[in-house]
Amino acid sequence: MAYPFLNQGKRSTMDFILMYPDRNPDDGIFLQLAELAEDPRVIKSHLPLSLLPPSLLDTSKVLYIARNPRDVTVSFHHHCRLIRNHNYTGNLDSFVDHMINDRYMKADPKKEIDRIAKFINVDLTETQLDNIVSFTSFDAMKNRTEVVSSKKDGSTETYFNNEVFQNDGGFFRKGQVNDWKSKLSEEQIQKLEEWSKNNCEDFDDDFKYKKM
Helix, strand or coil, rough: CCHHHCCCCCCCCHHHHHHCCCCCEEEEEEEHHHHHHCCCCCCCCCHHHCCCCCHHHHCCCCCCCCHHHHHHHHHHHHHHHEEEECCCCCCCCHHHHCCCCCHHHHHHHHHHHHHHHHCCCCCCHHHHHHHHHCCHHHHHHHHHHHHHEEEECEECCCCCCHHHHHHCCCCCCCCCCCCCHHHHCHHHHHHHHHHHHHHHCCEEEEEEHHCC
C-alpha cells in the first residue's frame, strides 16, 4: 500500500515483476533489491517491531498495522500454505497452537490513507489521494493481473502452492473483517482469546477488535 505514495498514486507492482518474474525466495534476491532501491525506499516486513533493528525508529517512518489476532491467524495460515517457501501443510488446529487496525482502514480508507500521507510527509492532491484509494482497494488488488502471472499450462509461478492458490482464494484471499468467525472452531477461538488477554493488555480501549 505504501508504494503509491511515492509516485503520486501511479506506482505499479509491474516494476518488480519485470525485474524478478519467478520470485523464488531461495535465490536471495529480495535483500539485494531492497539494498539497491533508490531512496526513499518502501520495505515491507512481516516481522514484529521487536525483531527489527533498534535504530529503525530513529532513521525511518514505520507503519505498524495492528489487526484482530483471530483474523491474523486465519490470514497467516492461508499465507503459509500458499507460499511455497514456507511449505506449511498443517491444519488450522495445529497452526493455532503455533501462534501461542486494519478495521480503521476498512471503515474509512480515504481518511486513513490521508493520515499515512501526512505521517510520511507526502503531499497529495485530492485526485492523487482518490487514485491511491482506488489502487489499494481489495477488489483492485484482487483483480490486478500483474500480481500473479500464469504460465501456459494454467499454473501460477513456482512462488505459490498452486493447489492452495486455485482452491482457497489466491494471493488476496477475502479481505474481510471478522472472517475468522467462519473458519475458527470454538476451541481455537478460546486459545486465541487467552493469548490476547496475556499479550494485548497494553492496547487501549480504542483498539476496536476488543469491542466486536
